[in-house]
Amino acid sequence: MEEVSIPKCEVCNDCGPDVILEASDGTRFGVSASNLHRFSGAFPAPGFVHADSTAANEVIILHETADVVRLMVKFIHPGVRQPDIWRIGNLWQLAEAVEKYMIFPAQGVVKARVRSLATENPIQVFIYAARHGHDDLLLDVEKPIGLTDYKSIEIPLQLLYVEPPWVIGAFHA
Ligand SMILES: [Zn+2]
Secondary structure (H helix, E strand, O other): OOOOOOOOOOOOOOOOOOEEEEOOOOOEEEEOHHHHHHHEOOOOOEOOEEEOOOOOOOEEEOOOOHHHHHHHHHHOOOOOOOOOOOOOOOHHHHHHHHHHOOEHHHHHHHHHHHHHOOOOOHHHHHHHHHHHOOHHHHHHHHHHHOOOOHHHOOOOHHHHHOOOHHHHHHHHO
16 A cells, blocks of 8 residues: 655644645645544535545545635634635635535635625626525626526526536536
């Protein structure tokens, strides 16, 4: 069995990483299992992540890109400033990941940012709201989308269950 070394934590010097998160491009992040369990509700989430059984240390392989995983790792750190996500280019991917893995410290700020885009990107906001049960956001996009009542539309099932929404982005074009 090959011994896998755990990368140093990118965020702090003292959390003692004992789990490896591997992003879709193979970038690995050392994280503390205790932070993961305290600040997220879904590690490991069956169906989305799986442990590499050939590794001596636990490697959790994620579908997300390294830039999204890096932000998630920052958010599960207590005692450090949270990353500024207001102008990031991968907000929709981050929003999906934050909901999927229930990264509690990130959920509020990400939702606030998504809400702020209701006029600019109503379809994306609608997808996020419908997929993750944020009905209050549906009210915000009624007008920009041109609906009189969001309850009057039938949400296509694939919108709710097919992952991930940036693939469904084609729908928008
Ligand atoms: Zn750390």
